[in-house]
Amino acid sequence: MKNYDIIVIGAGHAGCEAALASARMGCKTLLLTLNADHIALMPCNPSIGGPAKGHIVREIDALGGEMAKNIDKAYINIRLLNTSKGPAVHALRAQADKHKYQFEMTKVLQKQNNLDLKQTVVTDLIVDNQQVTGVKTITGMDYQAFKVILTTGTSLNGKVIIGDIKYTGGRQGEFAATDLAESLTEAGIKLERFQTATPPRIDKESVDFSKMTIHPSSKEKIQFSFFQPRQEREDVPCWLTYTNHKTKQVVEDNIEHSPLTTGIVEGEGPRYCPSIDRKIMRFPDKNSHQVFVEPEGLHTNELYLNGLTTSMPEAFQVDIIRSVPGLEEAEIMRPGYAVEYDYIPPYQLQPTMENKVVQDLYTAGQINGTSGYEEAAAQGLMAGINAVLALKGKEPLILKRSDAYIGVLIDDLVTKGTNEPYRMLTSRAEYRLILRQDNADLRLSSIGHRLGLISEQQYQQVEDKRKAIAKNLEKLNDIQITPTKKVLEALKELGSGGLKKPVSLATILERPKIDYQNLDKFTSEVPEVTPEIAEQLEIRTKYRGYIDRQLSQVEKFKQREDKRIPEEIDYQSLDNLRKEAREKLERIRPVSVGQASRISGVSPADISVLMIHLEELQRGGRQDD
Amino acid sequence: MYVTDTIAAISTAVGEGGIGIVRISGPEAIEIAEEIFKNKKEKSLIEVDSYTAHYGQVIDPRNQQVVDEVITLVMKAPKTYTTEDIVEIDCHGGPIVLQKILDVVLHMGVRLADPGEFTKRAFLNGRIDLAQAEAIIDLIRSQTEIGLEVAIDQLEGGLSNKVNQIKEDIVSLLAHLEATIDFPEDEIEDFNPEQLGDRIDGALKKTSELLETSQRGKILREGLEVAIVGRPNVGKSSLLNALLRENRAIVTEVPGTTRDVIEEVINIDGIPLKIIDTAGIRKTEDKVEKIGVEKSEKFLKRADLVLLVLDINQGISAEDRELMRLIKSKQTVVVANKFDLDNNLDLEVIDQLLPQAPVVKTSAIENQGIDKLEDVISDLVFSGDIRASNQTLITNMRHKNALDRARQRLLDVQQTFERRLPNDFITIDLRAALEAVGEVTGDTIGEDIIDQIFADFCLGK
């Protein structure tokens, strides 16, 4: 007897999305987590968004996930980054009130129909004949379900390290999941080791802000979610200060205590989150490094020292911090630490997030070798959706690299794997001009709607936006501007060149220095639109050529994605493959020629060999008919 | 499992005339060599160190006869050309003995290698890249010594190096741009526009320079198609004979071409000249077939170079003028033949109708001026001296197309830059350029840019 349709283990960022998607799509769902007070905890920087990550948050929103809405309820500082670098890379980044974030997410989970939330430690997967059928818990209760989604973050065989001290534990203050790791290994799943670290938190009362630069929140009314009305809130600034030669001295003098030298930490750490020790040793010419001082919330004195990650012994952490202007008398409330953990190298994953070795087991989040709340949430959402679709016997949802950053993320994981905790970057996306954060709703909400995660009304809102864009684009193309004296003067005033023949208003808008706001200088007929629509009209006229070029690249890309590789293909029988390519293809077993071409070590020549083989197969097949 | 059998073939070392080599490659290469090779010290080839040579005799196991005295070179996997075990049997005995040794080896159950199969294995086993593999194919097909030199340069990675330099330029530029985009809150110095423009121009210049060599590359590889035209009896066939007398072509049979269209290949300074439609010219006995204007038209289209032969003694006729007009757009050398007779040639007419064409006076009968003609042709092809500078040349169409595309994309980048669009737009075509460049060496762009970002900048918090 099954007690549940789907069990999700771990109420972190991945687990919350997975459980919500599952319950909202109509499955009876159980969410088990080892500490019910730690739901959606941010163990590192209480911040969400930034380039690529912010894009992912909006995509989650468009698909009907929760992260965007939740951060919108909880942020205390928000900014739009990269505004001068092109619309594709505009990125929202928000500081969260960390406790409010947890509290709001907990509320959503508790109110959700079809969803039971229980605190317990899962010790074993029940696996029968390479198929998972349920879980065992530390308190002796077993639960049965058709699908199990594992989202336990850094807890598998977790070890916490501060200085020379290393002890078993998940995130600080939590148990490590040792039994569970064993249970996975027994089921035939391979585990490898990664590490990550977090900076110390200090007491606001002990800081001298007068020596720092203030970074206030943006006053613009911006937020992540397309659907949830914006709430007014209290915002607080962040502060910026710098390390100096003294910091460098402290690190250099005590480098023998750094994990860099002691070698106490096993596993690869993320290159994009280097510890201050690593930064100083690797870039010795750089005498000062930024430190952003960020509040962890409105109701706590804890401040996060963004830029001072270290797991040196606590005494040296004090010295490092106190070398920095404004922090001379800072008191540590929680020391920085590193955590070392097992993850499942993602070549064992299918693009649906289901495990290749154990059927009906899905994994999402840091357990798959990624890092970051947004990356985790995206995977959780996709694992939840696909577990439900599989349960209902429906086609899986696999987003392409040209559909969404989420597609890039999952494809990278299952195709390329990763040798450091994987973080999303905009430079990982080939078609980023199309995968903008401003159009995530237009790209994805029809999918969310089809799945039942986006309401009819929300869907209508997006469709109305789509229609408004099309209609007004047409208008801009229809309105003619003739080179009258008034027009020429307006052009001159805006620093734009002359005009000889009559052109459409769209052509005027194409010019670099002319914004939608300025258009009324040329005609009284400018369509009246919301700022949101105006932005879309600007992007679509100004960058049309580039967008078209990417769209045609996407067409080519899709052709290769649509060339399927039969599941039973025997790579050993393909004589002309290079040895390295053969091994990689055998291991990853890509589903399409497109996917195969992205595997590192598979060269274009190997792809030609593969295509010829597929062509022969097809011909042979036809002869047989 | 992917198994390779053991293969063998005669392969003669480049540039070492006289010595012939039978090369065996594959898992059983050493064992088989051991069975047919006897040396005095009786040390087994299986035990010897890699890259050692051993003197001894090849014995035919069928009749225990000594086939030849040889030196056997043993090279053990994986540090060999094919990455498999290789044995090379060097002998001095000439082609017949070589054939015999090969026969003995094949008798031991070794398969005769297909043409290029050693190279194919080297490529498949990851020993050489695509550009290098293609160079070897060129080498095998090469018709001229310069073609050979170019192929060897490419084999040694000359082209890959050049292409990799371009690639590095683009990757480092992209890494910088991407770093500022993906880490906006880090302190990465933004490009000032001037620097950025210079870097784009630099990559574009390198690509263009490499591409410019492709025309010469094609000529060296495939030869130059030359048409000898002129009225009947001006001395075309005599001229061809004079050229042939001095320059025996290395290869007279050009694969893939129809014999009746191209009859002769002359080799001038390492450039193969393929004479188009000499069939008609050669039939001096049969005066019925004359080369008329309309027939000339057809093959003129194809020619890379035209030799217009005039009869110095007869001066310029109406027919000559018509020919001149016909070949106006072609690279032409005017051959003023029958220099031994009275000169009635009006040079001004030539100057007017073919202002670019050099004029060379010859006497085909007396073998005068032929050297000069060759020099002029050679100069035209090289327009400078490329032989001495040992340049990397693009000889392969695939490479040319890929680089062409890269150049196109870099031009787009330049345009985007000039329009002062945000940096993200620069990265779009820069990436496309990188992809095209990578096609030459057969690399896919994977984590290169991201690796470069972290190598170059202190990022992250």
Ligand SMILES: Cc1cc2nc3c(=O)[nH]c(=O)nc-3n(C[C@H](O)[C@H](O)[C@H](O)COP(=O)(O)OP(=O)(O)OC[C@H]3O[C@@H](n4cnc5c(N)ncnc54)[C@H](O)[C@@H]3O)c2cc1C
């Ligand atoms: C010390 C540290 C430093 C980090 N530094 C960075 C950084 O610099 N940059 C960055 O982007 N990201 C960083 N992260 C990563 C980021 O916190 C995670 O990527 C993200 O939270 C992963 O989400 P998740 O849902 O996969 O796992 P988590 O958010 O960790 O959630 C896992 C959940 O599973 C529960 N659980 C675990 N085991 C069991 C069990 N056996 N039974 C029941 N429940 C269980 C846990 O209690 C937890 O609620 C860091 C994390 C840590 C711990």
Ligand SMILES: Nc1nc2c(ncn2[C@@H]2O[C@H](COP(=O)(O)OP(=O)(O)O)[C@@H](O)[C@H]2O)c(=O)[nH]1
């Ligand atoms: N005096 C002289 N006679 C030549 C010379 N070249 C060719 N002839 C003669 O011109 C005639 C025609 O030559 P041929 O080569 O058959 O001309 P074609 O019809 O153009 O191929 C022959 O009798 C040749 O001997 C030359 O340089 N000097």
